[in-house]
Amino acid sequence: MVDPADSFDDFLPQALQRCSPSPLVDIGANLTHASFSSDLESVLLRARAANVTTLILTGTDREHAEQAVALAERYPGLYATAGVHPHDASQWNASQAQAMSDLHRDPSVVAVGECGLDFNRNFSTPDEQEHAFEAQLGLAAESGLPLFLHERDAGKRMHEMLHTWRDDINDAVVHCFTADRDTLHGYLDLDLHIGLTGWLCDERRGHHLRELVSDIPLTRLMVETDCPYLLPRNLPAKLKGRRHEPALLPWIVREIAHWRGMPEAELAEATTATARAFFRLASTNHALTPECEEH
Numbered sequence: 001m002v003d004p005a006d007s008f009d010d011f012l013p014q015a016l017q018r019c020s021p022s023p024l025v026d027i028g029a030n031l032t033h034a035s036f037s038s039d040l041e042s043v044l045l046r047a048r049a050a051n052v053t054t055l056i057l058t059g060t061d062r063e064h065a066e067q068a069v070a071l072a073e074r075y076p077g078l079y080a081t082a083g084v085h086p087h088d089a090s091q092w093n094a095s096q097a098q099a100m101s102d103l104h105r106d107p108s109v110v111a112v113g114e115c116g117l118d119f120n121r122n123f124s125t126p127d128e129q130e131h132a133f134e135a136q137l138g139l140a141a142e143s144g145l146p147l148f149l150h151e152r153d154a155g156k157r158m159h160e161m162l163h164t165w166r167d168d169i170n171d172a173v174v175h176c177f178t179a180d181r182d183t184l185h186g187y188l189d190l191d192l193h194i195g196l197t198g199w200l201c202d203e204r205r206g207h208h209l210r211e212l213v214s215d216i217p218l219t220r221l222m223v224e225t226d227c228p229y230l231l232p233r234n235l236p237a238k239l240k241g242r243r244h245e246p247a248l249l250p251w252i253v254r255e256i257a258h259w260r261g262m263p264e265a266e267l268a269e270a271t272t273a274t275a276r277a278f279f280r281l282a283s284t285n286h287a288l289t290p291e292c293e294e295h
């Protein structure tokens with residue numbers, strides 16, 4: 001058993017315990033990552049204390065999507081996505097397609113993905129990536145579920161493929177958006193949603209996003225940690241282990257609100273409303289109950 005009091009002090013120093021003024025939805029949490037296997041319940045407790053009440057667990061392949069569904073069935077406020085990440089596109093085959101299609105019928109699964117194109121690392125060849133992505137666009141069209149998209153250094157091709165499929169698919173979010181203004185406006189012109197992570201808190205590579213965040217309409221903007229990856233670099237204290245987690249989402253929202261020049265509470269409220277509509281989440285009584293006082 002985990003002692004919640006220990007978990008707060010050991011894993012999240014007091015200086016990092018920040019409660020969002022309005023409930024948040026973390027639309028990209030990789031909680032099936034091995035780094036969360038020993039203390040998941042503490043991670044969920046800390047999320048609740050930070051007023052991060054709803055988590056969308058990213059399913060990046062069959063195994064992780066099935067694990068995400070199992071967690072969503074076990075804990076209130078958790079939902080899953082099911083897809084094959086572009087890194088793993090070389091594994092795509094008929095049995096994967098069938099498994100995904102079955103998962104998309106599960107009531108805990110709220111999006112098709114993570115899927116898309118990553119020409120930065122090319123762990124699968126671009127051809128394999130396009131093939132697996134095209135097949136998953138087809139599954140999204142079939143199921144009517146929204147899409148959770150990954151794109152890195154592949155904005156042009158991503159835009160072309162989505163343009164072709166736009167009338168057949170439903171809503172789609174480009175998660176962890178890090179590209180330039182033209183790419184952003186190309187996506188917005190396709191009526192896509194945008195997910196922002198702590199990338200913009202990174203003074204080495206996230207500067208350009210600061211001028212872009214105001215271009216994203218609030219009805220298109222959602223927030224995510226992409227944990228355990230992408231620990232924000234604007235945190236006021238060191239974090240042992242450097243593992244990012246949902247309880248840190250309010251720091252990202254605060255940073256985005258700053259660069260948009262708007263109150264944090266308003267941004268939190270707007271991104272939550274957008275996420276609830278996008279993922280078609282039921283009323284808040286399925287959410288983790290926030291434990292902190294609203295400011």
Ligand SMILES: [Zn+2]
Pocket residue numbers: 114149150151175176
């Ligand atoms: Zn991704």
